[in-house]
Amino acid sequence: MNTREISEKINAVKKEKNAIILAHYYQIPEIQDIADYIGDSLNLAQKAKETKADIILFCGVHFMGETAKILNPEKKVIIPDINAGCSLADSCKYSDFKEFKAKYPDHMVISYINCSAEIKTLSDIICTSGNALQIVKSLPENQKIIFAPDKNLGGYVNRMTGRNMVLWDGSCEVHELLTAEYTIKMKMKNPDAVLIAHPECNNAVLEIADFVGSTQAMIKYVNNSKNRKFLVATESGIIHQLVKDNPDKEFIVVTQSETCACNDCRHMKLNTMEKVLDSLENERYEISLSNDLIKKAEKPILKMLDISKQLGIIK
Ligand code: 13P
Ligand code: SF4
Numbered sequence: 001m002n003t004r005e006i007s008e009k010i011n012a013v014k015k016e017k018n019a020i021i022l023a024h025y026y027q028i029p030e031i032q033d034i035a036d037y038i039g040d041s042l043n044l045a046q047k048a049k050e051t052k053a054d055i056i057l058f059c060g061v062h063f064m065g066e067t068a069k070i071l072n073p074e075k076k077v078i079i080p081d082i083n084a085g086c087s088l089a090d091s092c093k094y095s096d097f098k099e100f101k102a103k104y105p106d107h108m109v110i111s112y113i114n115c116s117a118e119i120k121t122l123s124d125i126i127c128t129s130g131n132a133l134q135i136v137k138s139l140p141e142n143q144k145i146i147f148a149p150d151k152n153l154g155g156y157v158n159r160m161t162g163r164n165m166v167l168w169d170g171s172c173e174v175h176e177l178l179t180a181e182y183t184i185k186m187k188m189k190n191p192d193a194v195l196i197a198h199p200e201c202n203n204a205v206l207e208i209a210d211f212v213g214s215t216q217a218m219i220k221y222v223n224n225s226k227n228r229k230f231l232v233a234t235e236s237g238i239i240h241q242l243v244k245d246n247p248d249k250e251f252i253v254v255t256q257s258e259t260c261a262c263n264d265c266r267h268m269k270l271n272t273m274e275k276v277l278d279s280l281e282n283e284r285y286e287i288s289l290s291n292d293l294i295k296k297a298e299k300p301i302l303k304m305l306d307i308s309k310q311l312g313i314i315k
Pocket of ligand 1: 039040041042114128129130172200213214215216
């Protein structure tokens with residue numbers, strides 16, 4: 001079957017089963033095009049909560065499927081490839097984090113959504129890169145905070161708010177590889193380009209960026225910008241939507257070096273059109289979590305959605 005035939009089949013099975021496809025901006029273009037909704041982690045969590053579909057097929061990585069399941073315990077949540085994990089989520093194991101947390105008994109825990117359901121149960125509020133700054137700002141200045149698992153996003157929030165959150169030492173293997181040194185070289189080669197970066201990049205890259213934001217925020221920034229050329233410091237999947245929205249603008253993916261154009265997240269890119277079809281037809285790979293785990297992990301996610309609504313970040 002060619003891609004068009006697979007797409008047609010996916011649409012037919014989706015209709016027959018009353019399924020919805022949610023896809024992250026880091027998915028391959030074909031999957032983004034077949035999705036009912038594309039978004040960043042925050043928007044996708046919100047969509048997962050609102051859907052009336054019986055089956056949610058989440059094209060992203062495992063923790064995103066888990067989040068959808070936590071918000072929809074009665075629905076079937078499936079992902080195309082059970083091995084699509086996340087280096088950031090994997091850097092924070094339950095028992096290690098429990099021990100870490102115990103060292104700071106008077107701190108509250110804010111966890112980036114890129115973590116396992118178990119880590120969510122140890123958290124007071126979940127955040128995404130689309131609301132981390134505002135959520136932290138909304139808390140009293142003297143509130144002591146542990147931020148996990150992304151030290152780069154946490155460090156960025158610390159610098160922007162003047163807080164001193166205790167950071168878990170985790171990072172994203174894709175963003176972590178980008179260096180300020182090579183990014184500056186790319187800037188020098190493209191002096192007319194605006195540098196936009198995801199907050200999972202390290203401090204040195206963020207410091208030289210013209211704009212820092214979640215994938216959705218980066219797209220919004222570009223869509224509203226009068227500039228015509230952009231250096232994009234995040235996973236390469238975002239380029240598809242940027243080009244779709246802005247066919248007249250030029251996008252250059254920031255890479256780690258001249259010889260390595262490896263800005264693909266190997267987990268996100270495990271999902272293929274064939275796997276999406278297989279997933280829908282055979283209703284696999286199902287995310288199943290115990291009721292107890294769901295109950296405990298749901299609380300900090302709902303808190304995030306509530307605060308985000310109160311602050312007007314989402315509707
Ligand atoms: P956002 O979806 O919040 O932009 O985060 C990107 C990411 O790393 C997802 O894995
Ligand atoms: Fe995890 Fe990084 Fe891949 Fe996002 S891009 S899923 S944070 S490894």
